[in-house]
Structure formats: structure tokens, C-alpha cells
Amino acid sequence: MKVRTVEYFIREAIVSLKRNGLMSIASVSTVALSMLILGLFLVMVLNLNHMASVLESQVQISVYLQDNLSDREMREVGTKITKLPGVTMVTFVGKEEAMTRFKQRLGEQQGLLSALGDTNPLPNGFEVKVDKPEMVKPTAQAIAQFKGIETTKFGQEVVEHLFSLTKMVRWFGVLLILFLALAALFIISNTIRITVFARRKEIGIMKYVGATDWFIRWPFLIEGVILGLGGALIAVFLLAEAYGMLTSKVYESLAFLPLIPRSPFIANISGLLLVLGAMIGALGSTISLRRFMKV
């Protein structure tokens, strides 16, 4: 293919984009909207996944001791825990320490505690960390067997909740994205159909004078790809801005929330959206060409 021919294709595509003004804008907007929602879902699902695995690796076991243990007995339990395989850190959390933390967590609602008076119902305990996430559960079970243990707890439930939430969001997202992608495909193929129709005479003449089908197709394909890519570009821009804002806000005020850093995460998602947009555009025009022009 010659450079001049490529120029011709692109020129033709742009001319017809302009001629279709309103339809072009509608197509680009639809693609932008679907790509934006797709992007948002990707960002959300991937972040939830990320959070779940970060939390999982940080999970610690809370060990609560029976109330009647002497200091020596408590120390013995501590030593036994330290000797378990995989345990990396054991911290003693006394009743008072536990109460202080509890008050902190309640924040402004500390008033609720006044009902307790001077009594402290919280038990003595340990915080245990292990080296691998999968060691959490067996270690917790082993500790529960020791003498003098009231209960052991670990954050497994939170992690599992997060994972199942991710799964739900993912399914919902897949359905929505499928629907939106179809809508984008439909509107692009409709735009191209209008172009094809407006130029059916020209296409007919091209065929009579011996233009190949590919020669006839290219301008329409390019037009479709421009529509798809244009929409995806808008979505990518909005998404990058939004995520930038979100991450900086979260780092300021909710620093403990583990978000995926903006780069190269957003760049990767952008790449994906752009490729997808271009593909939807090309597919949309192919459908129209096949159905309405048999080229």
C-alpha cells in the first residue's frame, strides 16, 4: 500500500466523520461512557483484590487468655507460642492496653464506656504474627489447644468477605460491560451505516472501475477506529484524572487503605481500554460494511 493511498484513506475517513457530525459525537460519547465504566470497574475490582491480599498478608492472630491466669502462667503461654513454627512475633497486650486501644477505636463515642464504670471486662492477650498468610489458620488452631486460652481470633472473615465482594462486583461488572460494549458496537455500526449509505453511489462507481474491496473498506474501518479510539481516549483521560484525585485523597486521610499506586497501573488499564475501543470501532464498521454494502 502506498503512502498516498493511506493519506487518501485517512482523508476520506475524516471527511465523513465531519459530515456525520452529530452521529460521530454520539458514537464517541457512547464509547467513552462504556469505556469509562469498564475502566472504573477494572480499577475497583483490581483494588479490592489488592486490598484483600494485602490484608491477608498482614493478618494477625489475637489470643485471649482466661481471666484467672497468674503472670507466670501467662509468660509460659507466651513462650510456647513463640516456639510454634512460622511464628515471627508475639506481643503481650494487657487488659489496660486493650482498653486504651478500644477507646481509641471508639473515638468520639467513648461516652458509651461510662456505663462500665471502673470495671474492665477486656481480657489479657497476645498478638501473634506469622510469616505466611496460609499459616494463620493452623497456628490459631494450635494455640487454641493450649491450657489457659479463652479463644483465638483472626481476620480471616474480613479477608473472605472482601474476596466474595470482589467476586460479586466482578460478575456485575462483566454483565454491565458486555451490555455497554454491545451498545457502543451498535451505535458505531449505525454511524458507519449512514456513511456507507451516503456514499453508496461512490462505492458503486469504485467497484465498476476496479477498486478492490479492501480499498473500499479502509476509509470506513479508519472512521470506525477513530470513533472507538476517540471515545476510549476521553474515558482514559477522565479515569486517570479521577484515580489521581482518589489516590491523593486516600493517602492524605485514609493512609491505611492499600490502593494500587497510580503508575503504571492506570497506564496499563488505559492501554487495554484504547485497544478495546479501537477493536469495537473496527468491528462496528465491519458489521455495517458486510450487511449494507457487501464489500
Add this chain to the structure above:
Amino acid sequence: MTDVSKVYSNGSVALSDVSVNIAEGDFVFVVGPSGAGKSTFIKLIFREEWPTNGQIIVNGRNITELSLREVPFLRRGLGIVFQDYRLLPNKSVHENVAFAMEVIEAPRREIQKRVNHVLELVGLRDLARNLPSELSGGEQQRVAIARAIVNKPRVVIADEPTGNLDPDTSWEIMKIFEKINEDGTTLVMATHDKTVVDAMKRRVIAIEKGRIVRDEAIGVYGYEG
């Protein structure tokens, strides 16, 4: 063309068992009453329609065996002229003719040279910058002829090229066809135009109800109207 039949999908029989041989450099009229199958005959040559039966050989190629991808290359060896000119309204005369070369990716210099040459041949050099809507019917048809021959086809086929024109203008068109034919291009023309056929004294193939009823080396129209 050997034993060619064409039955349209709605069942109407346009041609049945037609066999003709048109030699290179011939000038042939295809005549016959309305609905006889003249247009179908033309359409079969450039593979607008598929024959239901039989073989068609154009420029040494059996076009019934042609795949869809090869059709454009068949058409590059043909020049096609229609009754209704089929020019692009938003392109100038020059651009309309150049278009036929652009879509087959001819070099730019070549396009410039050829377009000027064929516009000269049909006598339209001075109107090259005009739009088709600014031309008379005869002039528009000359543009269409220029476009048909700009890629140097070995065969020019025309379906009632003078159908919309008055006798004087038709005669000008025929003079151009004659010139093209003198350069060695085969010419096949379907027509209703009795005066033209009678005056040209060329080979005439008469079709009636899809069958060849007459094939004379120097023929006359032979029908009323």
C-alpha cells in the same frame, strides 16, 4: 460466450443458451426490444451478474471461475459506460476521471498525464474544472467515457449510452466510440437507438426474449423504434 443462460432468482429468464464470439477490436451493437436481455448480457460481461449456466471468457479469462477477490482485476481491463453517466456530483470533471485511476493506485504523474489525454480525446479539456451539474447530458456522458477509458481497458462495454441524449449529441458520442475503437479497443454497446445502429454499419447482435435471433457483420437495427 458459450451456452450462457441467466435466470434471475425471481424466476424470470433473461438469457437462454446464448453463444457469441466477439473478437478483439470488434465494434458490436447488442439490440432488441425492451426486456430482451440486453442489459443482462452487458452485466454478465463485467460480472455484475453470474450466469446460471455456461462459460464467459473475457480478455482470455474464464470469468465464471473468477473468485470475488479477482473481480476488481477483471474490471480494470474493462471500461463501463451507463445510460445514467454515474458521475460523482461533488467532484470536478477532472477529479471524476482521475478517480478511476486513484482507486487502482496509479502513480500521480501518470494520472495527470492520462486524465489530460482522455479529456482531450473526448473534447472536454476546457471543462475539466467544472462540476457535472454544470454540464449538458452529452458532456456528462463524455466524462463517463473518459473515465471508462482512462485505465486503457481492452474492452469498453456500454449499456444504452445514448439513451438520454438527442440525436445530434448521440452522434457525437458515437464518433468518440469510433475513435476509441480505431485505437484497437473492443466495443460492445447495448442500445435501442435505431438511427445510430443503422448509420454505423457495424456488427449487430439482435436478442429477443433472451435468445440471439440475428448476428450480422454489417447490420441494421431491424425493429421499429
